[in-house]
Amino acid sequence: MxxxxxxxxxxxxxxxxxxxxxxxxxxxxxxxxxxxxxxxxxxxxxxxxxxxxxxxxxxxxxxxxxxxxxxxxxxxxxxxxxLFPRIEGSVALLRALRRAGVPVFALTNFGRDTFELARGPLEFLNEFDREYVSGRLGLMKPDPRIYAAVEADCGITPGALLFADDSAKNVAAAAERGWQVHHFETWEGWAKRLVAAGLLGKAEAGI
The missing domain is CATH 1.10.150 (DNA polymerase; domain 1)
Structure with a gap:
């Protein structure tokens, strides 16, 4: 899909x-x-x-x-x-996706006040099309209800969502709901996955 x-x-x-x-x-x-x-x-x-x-x-x-x-x-x-260091390759991928017209969401276990605190030094936190923050939702990954909340809010079929997370448990929970998933280890691996999905060209992905 x-x-x-x-x-x-x-x-x-x-x-x-x-x-x-x-x-x-x-x-x-x-x-x-x-x-x-x-x-x-x-x-x-x-x-x-x-x-x-x-x-x-x-x-x-x-x-x-x-x-x-x-x-x-x-x-x-x-x-x-x-919160360090910035993973600049991943930040570049976020921005490349937005330039390509691909909606980009955040789904994160993060506090309400800490997310706001991080917005200043981490300016890319202001660049998501939608933000799903556990501290706001009162739900945390890998609880299936947080993935359901994303689906209900964005209205996108689960199989049309591609999710990257460094936690195998969080990735598995998303896959259980039918999401496309990527277990993040390096930004280069994530870049290859985005290219394979047809969302970015190699040059756009920096590989």
């Missing part, structure tokens, strides 16, 4: 999501490993992606773990520094 819209995940597809690397650079590898072992920061962040306030979630977690309070608060105070 001909692709009618391309759907991008954001973290580790368009920009890196590197909290471990950030903490390594600030408190050192050994202390970071201890922090991540003693405090479930991933679960804290899931609450943010599900719609909770970043500051409220982080500072409440810090209050529950006073021995690590200063380090935990960095998750709020310097959150933007965990």
């Amino acid at each position: 001909q692709v009618e819209a391309v759907v991008f995940d954001i973290g580790n597809v368009l920009v890196g999501w590197q909290p471990e690397a950030f903490y390594d650079s600030v408190i050192g590898v050994d202390r970071r490993k201890r922090l991540f072992a003693e405090v479930d920061l991933a679960e804290m962040n899931k609450a943010v992606d599900a719609g909770a306030s970043l500051r409220t979630s982080v500072y409440a977690c810090a209050d529950r773990h006073p021995d690590w309070a200063k380090e935990i608060r960095l998750w709020h105070d310097r959150w933007i520094e965990m």
Whole structure:
């Protein structure tokens, strides 16, 4: 089936999501490993992606773990520094698709306030035709309901959506709904998939 819209995940597809690397650079590898072992920061962040306030979630977690309070608060105070590096090849593909007249959507597990915070330094977040953000929807990948919400909103047949995500679980969930999918590993691999789908020429895709 001909692709009618391309759907991008954001973290580790368009920009890196590197909290471990950030903490390594600030408190050192050994202390970071201890922090991540003693405090479930991933679960804290899931609450943010599900719609909770970043500051409220982080500072409440810090209050529950006073021995690590200063380090935990960095998750709020310097959150933007965990988003790196930009994956410029993927950003170029997003823009090439738009120039070719292909609608481009975002489908991302991202907080309401963090998505708005990221818009400034990551200007490409303002370039999607439609945005599906978990923190706004109250649904997170790989819950099938978030894919259903995309389908209902955009009105495109599932088989005409092409979705790229770095998470195998998220890709599998989309495939279960009949979406065309790509498990993202490198921007070059994603470029080849877009060329194979007839959406971009090789020169447009940068390969």
